[in-house]
Each structure stands twice: as structure tokens, then as C-alpha cells.
Amino acid sequence: MSDKKHVLICGGTGCLSSKSRQIADNINTVLKEKGMEDQVEVVLTGCFGFCEKGPIVKIMPENTFYVEVKPEDAGRIVEEDLIKGDKIETLLYRDPKTGTRIHEGENMEFYKKQMRIALRNCGLINPENIEEYLGNRGYMALGKCLNEMNPQSVIDEMKLSGLRGRGGGGFPTGLKWQFAANNSADQKYVVCNADEGDPGAFMDRSILEGDPHSVIEAMAICGYSTGASKGLVYIRAEYPLAINRLKKAMDDAREYGLLGKNILGSGFDFDIEIKYGAGAFVCGEETALIHSMEGERGEPTSKPPFPAESGYWGKPTNVNNVETFANIPEIILNGGEWFKSIGTEKSSGTKVFALAGKINNVGLVEVPMGTTLREVIFEIGGGISNGKKFKAVQTGGPSGGCLTERDLDTPIDFDSLLAKGSMMGSGGMIVMDEDNCMVAVSKFYLEFTVEESCGKCTPCRIGNTRLYEILDKITKGNGTLEDLELLKELSETIKDTSLCGLGQTAPNPILSTLDQFWDEYVAHVVDKRCPAGACTDLLQYSINDKCIGCTACARVCPVNCIAGKVKEKHVIDQSVCIKCGACYSTCKFGAIDRG
CATH class of the missing domain: 3.10.20.600 (Ubiquitin-like (UB roll))
Structure with missing residues (x-):
């Protein structure tokens, strides 16, 4: 076992944008100056997960967890930690409840209740080094399948595990594989859906950036069990880091005989290519995704036939998302019963x-x-x-x-x-x-789905546009109680009649907020007021008796709508006010009311 110390540095997109690569370069420079380059290995890993506190640097084997590290901290890390063995207190995470510094990540509240299976290697290995993946049981699951299991026994293990699709549909993975295996054809395909389009979602991107081999291995296992010899990864072009690391992983896997012809001498052939998406949310739906890969418009088609029967170029095709695939090697190595013991009866893992x-x-x-x-x-x-x-x-x-x-x-x-x-x-x-307006939240999501609709079916193309227009009308103070009834009726109709999952689920934010925050909607249409103070058109700024006439508000007003003498209460001309909030933010005396 190596006596080397390892400095693990988050190399995910978020931390790279905060100069984590520069941190790595600076540490390597200082190590070289000290003649220690052979004693310490600096590794850019995948995402540690704790994005709020990045960039993260972890010192192994001591397991010291440093947060919010800057490039200029490199010298201190080498001098104080790597040479002297002292912890740098100012870089350790401070528990907000107790104020104490925590040395190890697993002792933080953020990590205590986590269980990393899909993310098991993210933040642990260099995703661009296949030997590090191999050193963490990498490709052992594929070897087990090829040497100890037949295709049906692999599918049976997946069924036993209870794994359900992590892309949103939640369909049983083993059953999906069985459908593809049952359909005979001269060519079958395995597709990895890496077209992650939800606002605020970055799970699949992080897995591909931090552990691309786990997805490659799982796709090969799926190919073996379903009879497919070709894999495709459909990934949005906006993920350059994930794409580059995936390409490197694929090249290395081929070089090691883990992709391509006669894998591990088993007679099984399987290879993967990358297909690029242009960021269309609807292409997360498997039939739209397949059409996009074929060079057609990314529009869904009604099912049946399902892709397992007629998918890519009309051939049997199995589609799973990145996170689903990331679980599979661990299921094969540990057994379906192990995975099923985690989670709940109907939602395992x-x-x-x-x-x-x-x-x-x-x-x-x-x-x-x-x-x-x-x-x-x-x-x-x-x-x-x-x-x-x-x-x-x-x-x-x-x-x-x-x-x-x-x-x-x-x-x-x-x-x-x-x-x-x-x-x-x-x-x-x-x-x-409390500062979020739920009507505005619904409007935000509707604006997204209207923009992302492929336009193929009328309920989604026209219906969601009408929903957005009604919400826009309400947030501008022009809504009526009749509009609320229309919102509900139209939402339910769109859910029942849209062609694919995008249209069928687009009204969910409206229906849930109508149910949970009815009074907030009523305030918008009856009182012409936004309780959260978020809808600009419904805001009104006024000056109360706390005003001491300091003139600060008048000086920052961009339209000069605030009048008053020094040391006297000021007044806002509502006919001129553009409701920018500059006065509200500037006043130090609580003299500006917003409502």
C-alpha cells in the first residue's frame, strides 16, 4: 500500500468555476518547490456534493475536510497540514448550531444521513483515470455477468432489486430490460438518457463528471442481458466537462478491452457512441429522444409500440437515465436482495x-x-x-x-x-x-414548459400557453375569480389530453399551488395584492411616520418620484413610481412600506 498522502480536490463544474483547478496547480507548484512531489498526489475528483461550501479539498488518509478553499490557501495547506500535520482551523467547516469546527465530512449534518450508491465514487477517484475506477471494484460487475451469469439471470437480479427508473417515470428497470430481451432482432440498442433538463437539476451531470465508467459498465451489462451490441449516450451539448470525461473513459475502456469486440474474452461485443442534444426539455421523453438521435425533430410519439419493441431505427431499444445505470454495478456485485433492503417496500435503494x-x-x-x-x-x-x-x-x-x-x-x-x-x-x-410568491412560482414553471413544448399536440401547445397568459394576467393585477376556476378546469383538461409526459404534468405546479395556497391566489385577484411582495405590478411603496427626512430615498430614486424637504417626512408620487425598490433597500429607518 502506498505511503503517499492524497489531496483530493473537487473537480466538478461548480468548483472548477470557483478555481479548484488553480488550487490544484498551486498545491503542485508548492510541493515541487519543497521537493515533495513524490510524497503527495494531488487528484481532481468529481463532485463532493456539498456545493454550498466549495471548492472542497480533502486530505487523505487523515480524512481532513477543508471548505471554501481559495487558490491562495495552497501554501498554507502544504506548510501547515502536509508538512507539519496541523489542521488549518479557518478552512474547516463550522457547525452553524454549535460553532465548533468539524474535521471530517462524515461528521457534518450534511453527510450524516446520506448513503452514497449512485454517487459512491464521486469525490473519491480521478474520473479520468480508469485504474482508479478499477481499484474500486470497477468492471467487476461486468466480469461477473460475463463469467458467472447468463443474460436472464442478470435480468432476474434486476427484478429482485426493485430498482425503478430514476429519470422520473419510476418504471421497474428489470421489467423494462425483460421487454427488450424478449424482442428478437438483428440489432438492439441500449440508450443512456443524459439529457437533464429540469431547472436546478444537476444529478446526471455530476455522475458523468465524477464517475463515467460506472455508466459505461452498466450499459454493457444491460447490453449483455438484453442482447444489444450497441450503446448510445444522448447528452446535452451544454455539458462539456461531462462529455470530455465520458469520451476519455470510453477510449480507456476500449484500450483495456472493456468495450468493443470480444469483451474480456467472452465473445460479447458492445460499444458506445455519443449523440448530442441541443437542450430540449421534451427530449427527456424517450420517444422524442430517439427521434432526435435519428436526426428528426425531438417530438414524442404515442405508445405502443414502446422503444423495447420499436425504438432507435425501429429496433428494440432500452432507455435508462444516468442515475439508474449508476446503481447497476453495485446491484450485481452485492445482489438484488441487498439493494431491496434499502429504502421502502415499493421504492428500493x-x-x-x-x-x-x-x-x-x-x-x-x-x-x-x-x-x-x-x-x-x-x-x-x-x-x-x-x-x-x-x-x-x-x-x-x-x-x-x-x-x-x-x-x-x-x-x-x-x-x-x-x-x-x-x-x-x-x-x-x-x-x-416566505418571500416566494406561489402564483409567480407557477408562472415561472409554465413559462419554462411553454418554451420547451415541442408543439406537436394542441393541448400542450395551446393549452399551456393559455395557462401562462392567465397567470401573467393575475400577477399583473388584472385577474378575476373566474380566472381561478378556468385555471383549474384547463389544467385538468391538459393533463388528460396531452400526448406525452411534458404536457400531462405541466399543470401540476398550478394545481398543487391552487390547492395549497388558494388564499394567495385570491389575494392577487380580489385584493390586487401579492402577500409575498414578489409581484412587482402589485407592489406599492409608501413612506410611513418613521421618516426623518434624511433624503436618502430621494437621492437613489431613478425617476425622481420622491419629494420632501430635509428633516421632513417625504412622499412618493404613485403615478410616477416604477416600483424598482431602490428606496426600500436604501432606507435604514424602516420608513418605507412595501405592500
């Missing part, structure tokens, strides 16, 4: 979530199914930022719904979230506080 919004610990988390929303938001997520009050959480992205405080003890699994009017989706989880 873990789920990766991109935790974002008004929360202290933004990042990527992986928890066992059945973990409650409260645990994720208030323990792992550290609660609401800036001392604000929790208002809602949107799960499932544009296709999901808003859940409130009374739903916080809901276990996170496919069926429980559906029962609450939301959904798992691919794993986006957006937290909102």
Missing part, C-alpha cells in the same frame, strides 16, 4: 437530489428512499437561509408540485409524493421561503 433554492446547504445529496422531506431540508439542508420561514418545496421540477409545512414528514418515495400531488421526477428539489 437510494435517490439523488439536487437540493437548491432558499436553503443553507445547497448541493447534491443521496439518501435512502423513505427519508422524509423534513430530514432532507432541515438536517441535511441545514434549514432555510437568512433566518426566513419555510414556505414550500417543489419536487419533480416543472412536472412536480409544491408541498408545504404540513407535508414535511412525507417519506420521499415514488408513491408517497404522487399521493401528495407532486412527484419524484429526476430529483430536483427547490426550497422556497
Whole structure:
């Protein structure tokens, strides 16, 4: 075993944008100056998950976890930690509740309840070095399948595991593979859906950046079990880092005989190519994705036939998303029973979530199914930022719904979230506080789905446009109670009549917020008031008796609508005010009311 120390530095997109590569270069420079380059290895890894505190640097084997590291900290890390063996207190994570510094990541609230299966190698290995993946049981699952299992026994193990699709549909993975295996053809395909389009979602991107070989290995296993010899990864072109690391991993796998002809001398042939998407959300739907790969418009088609019968170029095709594939090598190595023992009866295993919004610990988390929303938001997520009050959480992205405080003890699994009017989706989880207007939130998601609709079916193309127009009308103070009834009626019609999942789920944010925040909608249409103070057209700024006449508000007003003498109460001319909020932000005496 090597006596080398290892400096693991987050090399995910977020940390790279915060100069983590420069941190690595600076540490290597200092090590060279000290003649220590042979004693310490600096490794750029994948995402550690704790994005709020990046860039992250981890010293091994001591397991020291440094947060918010800057390039100029490189010298201190070498001098104080690597040479003297002292911990750099100012770079250690400070627990917000106790104020104490924590040395090891696993002792942080953010990590305590996590269980990393899909993310097992992210932040641990160099994703561009196949030997590091091999050193962590990489490709052992593929070897086990080829040498010890027949195709049907692999599928049986997947069925036993209870793994359900992590891309949003939640369809049983083993059953999906069985359908593809049962259809005979001269050519079959395995497709990895890496077209991650939900606002705020970055699970699949992080897996491909941090552990691309796990997806390659899983696709080969799927190919072996279903009789496919060709794999395709459909990935959006906006993911350059993931693409480059995936390409490198594919080249290395071919060089090691793990992709291509006669893999591991078994007679099994399987290779993969990359297909690029242009960022269309609808291409997350498997039939639209397939049409896009064929060079056609990314439009869905009605099913049946399902892709397992007639998919890419009319051949049997199995489509799974990145996170689904990332679980498969561990299931093969540990057994389906092991995976099924994690999570809940109908939702086994873990789920990766991109935790974002008004929360202290933004990042990527992986928890066992059945973990409650409260645990994720208030323990792992550290609660609401800036001392604000929790208002809602949107799960499932544009296709999901808003859940409130009374739903916080809901276990996170496919069926429980559906029962609450939301959904798992691919794993986006957006937290909102008291300053979020739920009408505006619905409008935001509708604007997204209107923009992303392929336009093929009328309910989605026209219906969602009408929904957006009604919401826009309400947020501008022109709505009526009749509009609220129309919102509900039209939403239910669109859900029932749209062709694909995009249109069928697009009204979910509206229906859930109408149900959970009816009074907020009524305030907009009856009182012409936004309770959260977020809808600009409904705001009115006024000056109260706390005004001391300091003139600060008048000096920052861009349209000169505030009048008054020094040391006398000022007045806002409402006919001129553009409601920019400059006066509200500037006043130090609480003399500006906003409502």
C-alpha cells in the first residue's frame, strides 16, 4: 500500500468555476518547490456534493475536510497540514448550531444521513483515470455477468432489486430490460438518457463528471442481458466537462478491452457512441429522444409500440437515465436482495437530489428512499437561509408540485409524493421561503414548459400557453375569480389530453399551488395584492411616520418620484413610481412600506 498522502480536490463544474483547478496547480507548484512531489498526489475528483461550501479539498488518509478553499490557501495547506500535520482551523467547516469546527465530512449534518450508491465514487477517484475506477471494484460487475451469469439471470437480479427508473417515470428497470430481451432482432440498442433538463437539476451531470465508467459498465451489462451490441449516450451539448470525461473513459475502456469486440474474452461485443442534444426539455421523453438521435425533430410519439419493441431505427431499444445505470454495478456485485433492503417496500435503494433554492446547504445529496422531506431540508439542508420561514418545496421540477409545512414528514418515495400531488421526477428539489410568491412560482414553471413544448399536440401547445397568459394576467393585477376556476378546469383538461409526459404534468405546479395556497391566489385577484411582495405590478411603496427626512430615498430614486424637504417626512408620487425598490433597500429607518 502506498505511503503517499492524497489531496483530493473537487473537480466538478461548480468548483472548477470557483478555481479548484488553480488550487490544484498551486498545491503542485508548492510541493515541487519543497521537493515533495513524490510524497503527495494531488487528484481532481468529481463532485463532493456539498456545493454550498466549495471548492472542497480533502486530505487523505487523515480524512481532513477543508471548505471554501481559495487558490491562495495552497501554501498554507502544504506548510501547515502536509508538512507539519496541523489542521488549518479557518478552512474547516463550522457547525452553524454549535460553532465548533468539524474535521471530517462524515461528521457534518450534511453527510450524516446520506448513503452514497449512485454517487459512491464521486469525490473519491480521478474520473479520468480508469485504474482508479478499477481499484474500486470497477468492471467487476461486468466480469461477473460475463463469467458467472447468463443474460436472464442478470435480468432476474434486476427484478429482485426493485430498482425503478430514476429519470422520473419510476418504471421497474428489470421489467423494462425483460421487454427488450424478449424482442428478437438483428440489432438492439441500449440508450443512456443524459439529457437533464429540469431547472436546478444537476444529478446526471455530476455522475458523468465524477464517475463515467460506472455508466459505461452498466450499459454493457444491460447490453449483455438484453442482447444489444450497441450503446448510445444522448447528452446535452451544454455539458462539456461531462462529455470530455465520458469520451476519455470510453477510449480507456476500449484500450483495456472493456468495450468493443470480444469483451474480456467472452465473445460479447458492445460499444458506445455519443449523440448530442441541443437542450430540449421534451427530449427527456424517450420517444422524442430517439427521434432526435435519428436526426428528426425531438417530438414524442404515442405508445405502443414502446422503444423495447420499436425504438432507435425501429429496433428494440432500452432507455435508462444516468442515475439508474449508476446503481447497476453495485446491484450485481452485492445482489438484488441487498439493494431491496434499502429504502421502502415499493421504492428500493437510494435517490439523488439536487437540493437548491432558499436553503443553507445547497448541493447534491443521496439518501435512502423513505427519508422524509423534513430530514432532507432541515438536517441535511441545514434549514432555510437568512433566518426566513419555510414556505414550500417543489419536487419533480416543472412536472412536480409544491408541498408545504404540513407535508414535511412525507417519506420521499415514488408513491408517497404522487399521493401528495407532486412527484419524484429526476430529483430536483427547490426550497422556497416566505418571500416566494406561489402564483409567480407557477408562472415561472409554465413559462419554462411553454418554451420547451415541442408543439406537436394542441393541448400542450395551446393549452399551456393559455395557462401562462392567465397567470401573467393575475400577477399583473388584472385577474378575476373566474380566472381561478378556468385555471383549474384547463389544467385538468391538459393533463388528460396531452400526448406525452411534458404536457400531462405541466399543470401540476398550478394545481398543487391552487390547492395549497388558494388564499394567495385570491389575494392577487380580489385584493390586487401579492402577500409575498414578489409581484412587482402589485407592489406599492409608501413612506410611513418613521421618516426623518434624511433624503436618502430621494437621492437613489431613478425617476425622481420622491419629494420632501430635509428633516421632513417625504412622499412618493404613485403615478410616477416604477416600483424598482431602490428606496426600500436604501432606507435604514424602516420608513418605507412595501405592500
